[in-house]
Amino acid sequence: MNARRSGRAPVRGYGITAWGRAFVDPVEAEADHRHITGARRYFRDRHVDSLTILPGRITAAVRGSQLDPFTVTVQPRRIDPPTVVDLLRGTGRLDALLELARGEQPAALRELIAPTEPADVPSSCTCPDEAPRCIHVLATVFEVAARIDRRPTTLLHAMGTDLPELLALARGGDDDGESDAATGEEGGPGRPIVREDWYGDRTPLPAAPVFGTVDPLTELEPAALRRALRASGVPATVIAEAVDDLAELYRLLTGP
Known part of the structure; x- marks a missing residue:
């Protein structure tokens, strides 16, 4: 039970x-x-x-x-x-x-x-x-x-x-003791990143993609979240409160 x-x-x-x-x-x-x-x-x-x-x-x-x-x-x-x-x-x-x-x-x-x-x-x-x-x-x-x-x-x-x-x-x-500029320099958005020489030709990797912010609680599938909460045994009367708690936790995890 x-x-x-x-x-x-x-x-x-x-x-x-x-x-x-x-x-x-x-x-x-x-x-x-x-x-x-x-x-x-x-x-x-x-x-x-x-x-x-x-x-x-x-x-x-x-x-x-x-x-x-x-x-x-x-x-x-x-x-x-x-x-x-x-x-x-x-x-x-x-x-x-x-x-x-x-x-x-x-x-x-x-x-x-x-x-x-x-x-x-x-x-x-x-x-x-x-x-x-x-x-x-x-x-x-x-x-x-x-x-x-x-x-x-x-x-x-x-x-x-x-x-x-x-x-x-x-x-x-x-x-081989080469500098970080050749093996581990971090590139910001739009700048290439060169990592360890996996392929033997010092090929620069493409810049990391930049993603916009997404609020999964509202922009993905809120209905699926509510179905999952019901399946876990959360009473229907407190699902809204549970979603609010998840939203606050997400804000704390992703905030500055």
Whole structure:
């Protein structure tokens, strides 16, 4: 039965993708069953607030057994982006970066950036629990893993890099050492772009096309959107509200 129709909130999940699970496993390896079970409850009940993910530093405020929340800090081992790109190039897997750009989770890249042991993910908490991984730390890591499940590039960010940086390093690392003007210069609208010498003749690529702005909620097929919402179990009385929410989300994603 649909969770919305039954009146029950959907069960939250984390680590349901290989990339999300790769971030969780080294931390859970130091935790016992009691702490993991309690942290799962905190995660499901959304006890983790103010989650901030910065390169090599994750912080959160976690509501626990006391009036004031506990402060959690997780400091993933930062990777060296040039080394990652060199290893991908050496194994002929630079295409993993393009796979990630398409929203996939390439194993070749995950194996180079994800933590592999507990020491790669040190953590601390202001709670009095002296266990290697307290409930609050675990709940925070679960929240981060849930974000990685939704957006794999979150793992890159937490480990100290991002996809644009890796792509730039991949473009600039040609073997003959030629300048970026020959191999990676970006051209604006109307200007050619010269990339890696795939065909051996330094052929300039045509300029990228310029597309006008399109509002998919109004200019494509709004009737199809409403049919899809009805099929997903959204009551007919709230479809208009759901469309408004989607429009606001689209505005935030595409706005300046």
